[in-house]
Amino acid sequence: MKKYDAIIIGFGKGGKTLAAGLAERNFTVAMIERSDKMYGGTCINIGCIPTKTLIHSAKLADTSASWEQKRAYYRQSVARKEEVTSFLRQKNYRNLSDNPNITVYTGTGSFVGPDVVEVRMAEETIQLQAQQIFVNTGAETIIPPIGGVKDNPKVYTSTSIMELAELPKHLVIVGGGYIGLEFASMYASFGSQVTVLESYSELIAREDRDIAASVQEVLEKKGITFCLNARVQSVEGTVVVYQDAVTGKILQLDADAILLATGRRPNTAGLNLPEAGVEVNERGAIIVNEHLQTTNPNIRAIGDVKGGLQFTYISLDDYRILREDLFGAGERKVSDREPVSYSVFIDPPLSRIGMSETEAREKGLNIKVNKLPVSAIPRARTLGNTDGLFKVIVDADTDKIVGCTLFGPESSEVINLVAMAMKMRQEYTFLRDFIFTHPSMSEALNDLMNL
Template structure:
């Protein structure tokens, strides 16, 4: 008779949790998963997937304008927010069903409700029922946070609520300068709103390559987004049907919505982790070793709740590797955290893989940089004032390409392929020997030959 009810109990049915549960189930393990909100987690429901639908919707405004240069007369245009949201909701519901069927197909027992660790080791309490498991996986992800400024929690919203707004806000403040803030600034701007993006620092997209940050901010301003640096919201008050936002520079803005995208926190509270002895950092992120094991050996954690590399494909990879190790006899399996491609789906989009120029210089000392800035072929007829920037960072001694960065149309699609070459150790000479696909922007990556001048200083 089995000592435990389950071999693995997963708390959280987001990307990482579902992948771990499904693969473990396919190996024959007795698996259960508990989810209190929706299957697929943030990415499927209030993250990557619905965001991309909104980006597609926003992009049409630019496409309609560009069409005139190619002989098209588009005529009168109108946009209906409710239609976009309803169609998005229908697709998300379909995806929720797919996630559920994937789990059921792997023989996973599903608990719909909030789960927490029980008082006894190896126990989990969900919906008032206590079950036991040999191993427990915490995969609860992260959650957007609101600041403590007066009115922020009462009147501000986050990316979670944006996808369910009843009506389209015509004047919007986006607070933040990271991925999510920059993407929503482009979305609402493209859909016709008057957008002001506020950032407390001197340049958006902290952590990205300096050239990328400077270039994309210039391109976003061209599209009509008002970016204000070194500025935050000090207070939000109700003003009739609108909101009045008082800013740190003593100005006031009357808007219809204030969207905060200032960061996310691990969803680790209320799970009984402290009582069980699971070690966390001061921000609530669960500490794990290279086996995804917490300070309590039978409890594991992965994905955004560990606050390491907070990307959906990383959580998927971690969940798969953990199941392989625990139940598939593949102890050698590991996740490659090098050269992880990532994208910001702004308009225009940003995509990068590998090290920034600044990181490469700090790590290797001597690097060669190749940079290109040009007007894309599409806009020679459209007349749009939009440019593309591409950049290669090469470690000088080995000539290995250690960083690739781009701002421009179709960027994420290109960088995914280049990431394969980088993980294979491609050198600049390999890029040089590769014949370009003409006429494309992508061919620029294999035709850049002139090194950029060395930086004059170390200014940030």
């Protein structure tokens, strides 16, 4: 049995940053990653980087090109995505493997005791022991129990579809959540006919209805078809069979490719967590305290595996909490980071922080609401993209911003300004009267905050 100061299961953002930080302090670290295609974690290999690389290429696609030209451009885009991810994957591997204090094991890790992890590799199985163990195994796609989905070569997940080298003429997406909308927007821009099947009566239910309506309108202008109340019954080869929950009618769609965008869940299968005294909640997420300790205080969880928001920057902030807990005063904790902003990279992007108007009213807050059509923003005119809607919710009793949703060009950047103002507990007038550069999308905050 090999002994280390720390074992990290999963080569994701928080884990790899922690490994480097521990090694700098002369800790011996074992990094376990089950696949040589996942060095660097989800973001680099199957998440943010490849999807945003493809989304950028899609935005530059020639909408007037012939189908053969669109296919060729798509193949080039996939090849470019592969170049980017391969480069970053290798760079991430070298950053750790070249460190004399870090040993990278490519294999599947599972607990055989509260401080022992067994690693099953291609050539051998070994056991590792450490006083500190960190679980950073991320999340996995939820495969719904739909007949005809399993082992169907035409059915993809958000991971496998990015390996699809041929542009589908008709892409059917099962699920109208954020992941589904990102892929719908991207493939429509590449030139595919896209149909989204959403089982609920509303699109992106956690957003206010005016925002959701604006998103749907913009995406429909791209040629995307939305079928709400659509309950998928089965997949027969390339045919998707679904029922309209309102009328009861059984309908069919013939597709060239089918994408399952039905959510993700913490990846804990095979970890044998009970052997380590680590408990999970009803959703399968590892239970942690404010300092990311599990029910075994010597084992901590990082990133998506503990549930909650599934973003790379949350995993990185988990590292900061661990760093302060292990080597600082331990004052940083999970609840400190609320609220957290997020962006959905449809075209234009949808970004939000804090409460929606609906949530604020349900909490009984006395609020002021303002909306700004993107068409009223000069910079949007110069960009030639005037679709979308900006919206802010302010507590009328304190003048503090409690929520903001920005659906428009460059919103993924502008939302960070709102986030900083909220973190600094500034009143909305701080942004109303701030001097921004002109013309810029950020200066729209002057008008948006003019309540």
